[in-house]
Amino acid sequence: MKLSLKQLLWIVIGIPLVSYLLLKPTFNLSLFGDDWEQLYFMWLEFESRHSFSWFDIKSYLGPYNFSYSYLGIINNFFGLNSAAYFYASFLFRVLSIISVYFLVNFLTKEKLAPFLASLIFIFSAAGLETTNWVFNMNTYMAIFLFNLSVIFYLKFRLKPKINLPDLAWFILLFAAALFVASTRMHGAAPFIILIDLILIFLFEKNKPSLISYSRLIIPPLVLLTLIYYGAFGHIGAGGFTDRLKLGMETALALLSKGQYLFLFFLPGIIGHISLPDSLTLNYKTSTYLIVAIFSLSALLSLIIWFIVSIVKFEKAQKDLGLQSFFGVTFIWAILVYIVS
Incomplete structure (x- = not known):
């Protein structure tokens, strides 16, 4: 994927600079609400009770547990200085915008489309709640990882033979995206499957092969593996089935009340x-x-x-x-x- 000098300048200078000018007021915001709650739980589990360890991956398994990793790093160097957390969120947002550029560039092979896509993301309201709700900056990290994983997934599906490096990179990046923001990225697996099916039946004239359908198993397998090992909450299949059952019961209860x-x-x-x-x-x-x-x-x-x-x-x-x-x-x- 060769980039021109103008494209490189936009990625390296343009996106960070325009994003900075727009998000500069957010650096004056303060930690509040759930930010303090998450920092408190981090102190409670790691420093007071010592029930979690900074060097044990199990400590970061859970719907919101991964936030302890970057909050811990920021807190270690900058304490409770609010600006540091919003600067970190800004950097992750810039990375997510850059990943949007690369994804659209890969899809279109054009120069204008990725520029407009990244510009839209910069100016749009998408993600601003994440910036404000600063401990959720992992959502930007997940977008960055997910967009890169989609590139490798598309590269993998475009090749007539199975390409193990592309497949490995997809699994690694996709799993990382789900892991760092499990509460936000659980819909990524069905999304990829849906897009793939649309490409197969609406845009591709060739008769789909067995490989075309077999690759659709990979995203849900990655999702189910992370669910089983506790990235989404309880360890084992029981946690997932319990939550699914609770969701269905809640939906039926709301409908029965006319809500x-x-x-x-x-x-x-x-x-x-x-x-x-x-x-x-x-x-x-x-x-x-x-x-x-x-x-x-x-x-x-x-x-x-x-x-x-x-x-x-x-x-x-x-x-x-x-x-x-x-x-x-x-x-x-x-x-x-x-x-x-």
Whole structure:
């Protein structure tokens, strides 16, 4: 993957500099709420009770336990100086943006598309809650690792024969992404499977081989392995099945009481990628307002996608492709920013 001088300058200087100018005010924020709680639990388990050890990987197995690793390092050198934690979060966000650039560059083989994609990520509201909720900076780390893993997964699937180095790198990076942010990345495995199936049945004319289907087993195997060893909570299969059972029981209980708003959370989350809003939506808000905003948000996202798809298929010979998608999305992001 050869990069031009302009691309290298954007990656090395442009992305960090623009991100710094935009996120500079966050360096004046202070630790609060769950940040203090996580730091307290870290002190309690590692320094007071000594139930955890800094050099035992089991200490970092759990939904939020990995945060002890980087919080411990920052705390060791800078104590409770809030700015240090927000600077660290900023660095991880920059890495995640750079990974977006490399992923889109790999997908499109164009110069404009990765630039627009990284620029959108810089200016978008995506991740700002992670920046504010600073102990969750591992989410940025996970995005960085996940995007790199997708590159190796796509390289692996594009080759006619099994390439063990690409497969090994995918498994390593994908497992690391799940491990560092298990509470945020559990949907990564079905996401990869869904994208792969879309590529197989909608965009690839060749009849899928056995290898095409066998590789779909790899992401869930990595996920289930980490679940079994406790990265998502309880060690063993019981922890996973208990949580799954609890989730189903909770959903049924809500439905039985006529509380069905949680069904709109998924399309709402998808829609907010293209239409972020500043409203705090909860059960105290009007039911119709929540449904309307979530539905409108998701609908506009789909409209944009279909418009770009039509342009892509009708003018495929001009190689508009994903460049058109990121161009339209960039304009949309600017409009949303002005409106909000």
